[in-house]
Amino acid sequence: MFAKFEGQAMKSMSTPILGRGIESTANSLEHIVRHGKTDKNNSHISDIRQSKPDISCKIKPQIYDGSDDLEEYLTQFDLLAEINDWDPKTKALLLASSLSGSARAILNEITDRERHDFECLVNALKNRFGSMNRSEIFRAELQTRVRMKNETLPELAQAIKKLTRRAYPDTTALVMDTLSLDYFIDAIPETDIRLRLREVGPTSINEAENIAVRLEALRIADRQKGRNVRTVETETL
Numbered sequence: 460m461f462a463k464f465e466g467q468a469m470k471s472m473s474t475p476i477l478g479r480g481i482e483s484t485a486n487s488l489e490h491i492v493r494h495g496k497t498d499k500n501n502s503h504i505s506d507i508r509q510s511k512p513d514i515s516c517k518i519k520p521q522i523y524d525g526s527d528d529l530e531e532y533l534t535q536f537d538l539l540a541e542i543n544d545w546d547p548k549t550k551a552l553l554l555a556s557s558l559s560g561s562a563r564a565i566l567n568e569i570t571d572r573e574r575h576d577f578e579c580l581v582n583a584l585k586n587r588f589g590s591m592n593r594s595e596i597f598r599a600e601l602q603t604r605v606r607m608k609n610e611t612l613p614e615l616a617q618a619i620k621k622l623t624r625r626a627y628p629d630t631t632a633l634v635m636d637t638l639s640l641d642y643f644i645d646a647i648p649e650t651d652i653r654l655r656l657r658e659v660g661p662t663s664i665n666e667a668e669n670i671a672v673r674l675e676a677l678r679i680a681d682r683q684k685g686r687n688v689r690t691v692e693t694e695t696l
Contacts, residue, residue: 517543520553524560528621529588530628533581551577562588590625597626604646612647612675616668619643639664647671651678 520539523532536557540550555566555574565583566574573579586592601622606615616639623639630638643664647653652674661667 520557522557522559523562524558525562525588526560528590528625529584530590530624533584547577548575551575551580554580590628594626594628597622601626601642604642606646606648612668612671615646616643616664619646620664636663640667643667649675649678 518539520536521532523529536550536554540553545553551574554577558566562584565587569579569583573583590597601619604619604622606612610618619642620639623635623642627635627638640661640663644653644656644667647656652671655674656667656671659670661670
């Protein structure tokens with residue numbers, strides 16, 4: 460009788476224990492499956508994040524719309540890329556996102572792969588806006604370029620240098636400076652300054668610019684002095 464009672468007691472005790480064990484095992488399996496999927500998803504997200512370029516800008520590139528000098532813009536862009544430590548893919552994405560106007564239209568004229576390739580994107584821009592394909596236009600501008608109203612001599616010299624560089628992109632620095640010098644002197648409308656420069660014979664455009672600035676200052680001072688003399692004479696009378 461005692462043995463029968465003991466057997467029933469053990470049976471009643473083991474049943475809930477076994478149930479809890481099965482439930483615990485099931486919960487553990489569910490936890491593993493759930494978190495396993497989560498870890499797998501997180502791993503996938505992490506892979507995606509790692510595949511994306513790290514686009515961080517200490518200094519952001521300016522917008523390019525095709526109207527400015529492309530070579531100057533690309534030179535500055537390369538310096539920004541060095542400062543920000545951009546890889547080639549990041550450079551391509553940031554250059555593409557910095558385009559506007561007619562320059563941005565190029566993005567629809569090239570393939571998706573070329574849009575993500577920095578060298579391909581640069582070549583596409585050079586084919587459209589580079590100096591190589593428009594050198595004849597810039598040469599024509601140089602031949603007709605004259606000093607504009609209220610334009611300073613340093614501004615004129617800078618404009619001539621830029622036009623000469625775009626008109627003769629394959630010329631050596633020495634030849635380019637000689638060409639710039641001649642075009643600069645020809646662009647000065649003041650006959651006395653222009654003739655004086657030809658007489659002095661500067662060897663570079665920078666030297667010619669400095670001489671022209673001094674000549675113009677003397678010219679203005681002489682005119683001012685003449686006005687002052689005439690004013691004094693009038694007051695005396």
